[in-house]
Amino acid sequence: VRPIVTADILAVGSELLTPHRVDTNSLFLTGRLNDLGIAVRMKSAIRDNPRELTAALTNALSNADLIVTTGGLGPTADDLTREAVADLLGLELVERPDVLAVIQERFARRGAAMPAINRRQAMAPEGAIVLPNPNGTAPGLLLEQGDRMVVLLPGPPREMQPMFDGWVVPRLADRTRGRRLHRRVLKVTGRSESQVEEVAEPIYAAAGTAETPVETTILASPGQIELHLSSAGDDGQTIGRVLDEAVARLAEALGDVVFSVDGRSIEEVVGDLLHRRGWRVAVAESCTGGALMARLTDVPGASAWVLGGVVAYANEVKIAELGVPAGLIERHGAVSEETAGAMAEGVRARLHAEIGVSITGIAGPGGGSPEKPVGTVVVAVTTGAGTSVRRFWFPGEREVVRRFSAMAALDMLRRALSTS
Ligand code: ATP
Ligand code: MG
Numbered sequence: 001v002r003p004i005v006t007a008d009i010l011a012v013g014s015e016l017l018t019p020h021r022v023d024t025n026s027l028f029l030t031g032r033l034n035d036l037g038i039a040v041r042m043k044s045a046i047r048d049n050p051r052e053l054t055a056a057l058t059n060a061l062s063n064a065d066l067i068v069t070t071g072g073l074g075p076t077a078d079d080l081t082r083e084a085v086a087d088l089l090g091l092e093l094v095e096r097p098d099v100l101a102v103i104q105e106r107f108a109r110r111g112a113a114m115p116a117i118n119r120r121q122a123m124a125p126e127g128a129i130v131l132p133n134p135n136g137t138a139p140g141l142l143l144e145q146g147d148r149m150v151v152l153l154p155g156p157p158r159e160m161q162p163m164f165d166g167w168v169v170p171r172l173a174d175r176t177r178g179r180r181l182h183r184r185v186l187k188v189t190g191r192s193e194s195q196v197e198e199v200a201e202p203i204y205a206a207a208g209t210a211e212t213p214v215e216t217t218i219l220a221s222p223g224q225i226e227l228h229l230s231s232a233g234d235d236g237q238t239i240g241r242v243l244d245e246a247v248a249r250l251a252e253a254l255g256d257v258v259f260s261v262d263g264r265s266i267e268e269v270v271g272d273l274l275h276r277r278g279w280r281v282a283v284a285e286s287c288t289g290g291a292l293m294a295r296l297t298d299v300p301g302a303s304a305w306v307l308g309g310v311v312a313y314a315n316e317v318k319i320a321e322l323g324v325p326a327g328l329i330e331r332h333g334a335v336s337e338e339t340a341g342a343m344a345e346g347v348r349a350r351l352h353a354e355i356g357v358s359i360t361g362i363a364g365p366g367g368g369s370p371e372k373p374v375g376t377v378v379v380a381v382t383t384g385a386g387t388s389v390r391r392f393w394f395p396g397e398r399e400v401v402r403r404f405s406a407m408a409a410l411d412m413l414r415r416a417l418s419t420s
Contacts, residue, residue, distance in 0.1 A: 002147045004175045005232075007033050008060035009043040012053060012072035012081050013155055016045040025070040025153075025160055032164060036172050037179035037232040038066065048078040057088050065148060066172070071155030073138035075117040081152055082123060082141065089145060091125035099130050103137055131167040135159045142171065149175065178234040184243045186227040186250055187260040189411045193220040196254065200227060203249050212242040222400045223407025224266070259414055266410045267295045273417035274305035274355070281413065282353035283309030284322055284343040286334065287361040287377065292406045307353045312343065322346030335360050335372055337389045340380035348382050355416065356382045359409050361392075363401045377405045381412045388416065 009030065011023040026043045033040055041064050046056045053072070060067045072081035086093045100122035107114040121138050124130055131140030136159040141152040151168055153160045188196055197218060204216035204227070212231060219226040229246055231239045251258045259269050274281060283293050283306075293309050296302060310321050315334055318324040323346040324339060332338040340360050348356025361377030368374035373393070380389040390412065394404035 001175070002065070003177045003179060004038055004065040004149060004172065005179070006041045006064045007038050007066040007068060008041055008064040010053075010056055010060060010067065010069040011043070011045045012048065012069055013045075014047045014049075014078070016071075017047055025155070025157060028157065028161060029068055029070070029164065032169065033066075033068075033172075034181045034230075036169070036176050037181045038172070038176065039232070048072060048080060050080050050084060053080055053084045054088060057084055061088065061148065061150075066151070067148070068151045068153065068168075070153045070160050073121065073140070073152060073154045075115070075121055075137070079120075082120075082125070085141075085143070085150060085152060086125040089125065089143065089150070091127065091143075093123045094126055095119070095122050096124050096130060097122075099124065099139055102132070102139075106137060131163050133159055133163060135162065140167065142168065179232055180234070180236060181230055181232045182236060182239045182243055183228065183230045184247045184261065185263055186229070186247055186254075186258060187266070188225040188227070188254060188257050189223055189259055189266060189407055190257045191225060191254075193218060193225055196225045196227070199253050200250055203253060204229070204246070207242075207246045207249075210242070212238055214243060214246050216246075222394075222396065222403040223411075256415075256418075259411070265299075266407065266414060267299050270296070270410055270413045270417065271299045271302060271305055273414065275301075277354070277417065279354035279417070280305055280307040282307050282347040282351035282356045284318075284347035284356065284358040285309065285311050286313055286318070286343070286359060287363045288359050288402050288405050288409075289313065291402050292357070292359060292409050295406055295410065307351050309351075310347055318343060318346075321350075323350065333372070335362055335376055335378055337378055337380075337391060340378040341382070341387050341389050344380040344382040345387060354383065355413070356380075357409050357413055359405050361401070361405055363398045363405075365398060375401050377401065377408065379405070379409045379412050381409075381416045383416060388412065 009026045011026050015021040016023045023045050030040045044056055046053050069081050072079045104114045129142040133139050138154040140163045143150040207214040214229050214231045217228045233239050247261050259266050285292050290311050296306050312318040312322055315329050319326050322343050324342040328338050340358050343358035344356040358380045362368055362374050364374030375394045377392045392408055394401045
């Protein structure tokens, strides 16, 4: 038989087509399948309707090596997956006494008789492998039809996930012949998606058509662009080398805006840099309201390099707790290079830290002016050697501006800690 390289996922259940339930099963399955070097060709959410289910299954069967369905294995009349698949493959549904016994036993343990409708869950297409379900009544089903594999799983994630990992992954591993998906992630800050694309495209385009092709996708979030590189195959050593070369070429072309090629977040990178120097950071935040501190302390072990901070939202607090001169705020405004610098220097001095960082800005939607529109943010970083201050303008809503701001401050810390 041929190896399995493509899959379709069918999420069955009318509730998935309402605003109240999200199809998370397909995300879980896509992750697991990708790890096995299997690409998901298509996924769909389908109502509990026999005609639509059959149409979707027909399409999947004619295109993918593997079809995984979730949901619709329950005992009620609207659970149709088992019947639709048997019908389409021309297989008889037969009652499996062993499966029936397990279901009856499950009810007996709770002191109840099995309702007659549950008998349907003991039906399986001839030749199917029954996948036990220790967390529910609906067993899963696995069918191998020539080169193709069809797997039917229950809908509830806590039943579906252990069943997939316990019974389906080992069988799939046999059918993928050592094929695996290998990945690298390169993280960039301080550049827009199109700026990254412009520099990176010639490199990843070439890598995409090389003898061992590397697939690249760009993911953007406020203040951060990620380049995801992946390649599937059975020669892990060659693929690893090819991926590392592509990462090195991209990192070289993009320069010091790349902060991570090993999966670390920027707060982890900053934490490592602080830790290596034996330095501790003090934080003064205005418009981010603690978001920078939250990220710095997200990293396990942060107590070794985070000293503390002040959320100085009101000017009184900037003056009283950080020692920013009142006249300076009056002359230049709370959002200014001067105030940001004084905030960082103030918090560093008062907390006796080696390095201080501050953020002050206008997150919006109100408070903007022609000279300082919403999205104007000033960040300062100070060490014994001096203070650097930068003014930014970030587009977007309040939450987005706040996320950009924390990211910019983390990047200025990274830069200050990387030099000398
Ligand atoms: P059961 O024996 O539990 O009835 P089933 O296979 O019939 O199994 P469904 O009735 O289709 O499962 O789904 C039960 C519940 O599982 C749904 O209400 C929903 O909360 C959850 N569920 C179903 N499909 C998905 C999905 N694709 N993603 C996330 N949750 C899901
Ligand atoms: Mg259902």
